[in-house]
Amino acid sequence: MPSLSPVPQLSITEKEEIYQQIAEYSNETTIIHSNQKVLYINQPGSDFFKASKETLIGANVVDVFTEDYKELITERIRTGMEDRAIGELMETTVRRFDGTLADVELYCYPVQYGETVAIQSIIHDISAQKQTERDLLQLKNEISTPIVPIIDGLAVLPLVGSVDGDRSNRLLDIIPQKIQGENLQCLIIDVSGIYNIDNVVAEFLYKVDHIMRLLGIQLIFTGIRPELALKAIEARVDFSQLTTMGTVKQALKRHLTIK
Structure with missing residues (x-):
């Protein structure tokens, strides 16, 4: 062998x-x-x-x-x-x-x-895949952030779900874009449907109010729960400058009475 x-x-x-x-x-x-x-x-x-x-x-x-x-x-x-x-x-x-x-x-x-x-x-x-995911998320957020016209110059924006840092930044971009051409004098943002009550939400409300003031639009917040007010104090966010009402109905009544 x-x-x-x-x-x-x-x-x-x-x-x-x-x-x-x-x-x-x-x-x-x-x-x-x-x-x-x-x-x-x-x-x-x-x-x-x-x-x-x-x-x-x-x-x-x-x-x-x-x-x-x-x-x-x-x-x-x-x-x-x-x-x-x-x-x-x-x-x-x-x-x-x-x-x-x-x-x-x-x-x-x-x-x-x-x-x-x-x-x-x-x-x-996986850059292309992640970009697609971001685009879909942005589209989802835009769809789930409807600005509802009530009468000329007045609209309501109900916020629903969780508002984390990323969504907060997207909302700060989307909201000014959505109100362009609407000739709004007043926007009511209802936050009663927000799940998380934390410093991120408190800071978001303060920032969006500041942006709307710069655009010449009055902002009324409704549905702010006591827990959120406490979080604002912890985050040293001055809620005293915000216009707040208990419900959308009360805000509408106030706006129509002023007009």
């Missing part, structure tokens, strides 16, 4: 070259890094980050992440290097070399790169 030929032993350089050849066939950004230093990145990764391989290799991999993620990424790398732990799939944001931001999914796992203990990070660009 003929003897089997021994399997040739590959050099470290040959192993790295084979690994790189395989990674180049991937459409996903593939980065090999050790102690935060980039050892290798494939061409799709170079294209994604809008920088040459020469620029990226040797760079600190943490630097591509936005400030609010750097601490978390640093800890993931430490755990991967010291404990050889797999970094589970997560969503994060990276800054490319042309300054643009991209939403990505990140998956990391420990590898042996030649003789170097390293981590392989796979980055999947």
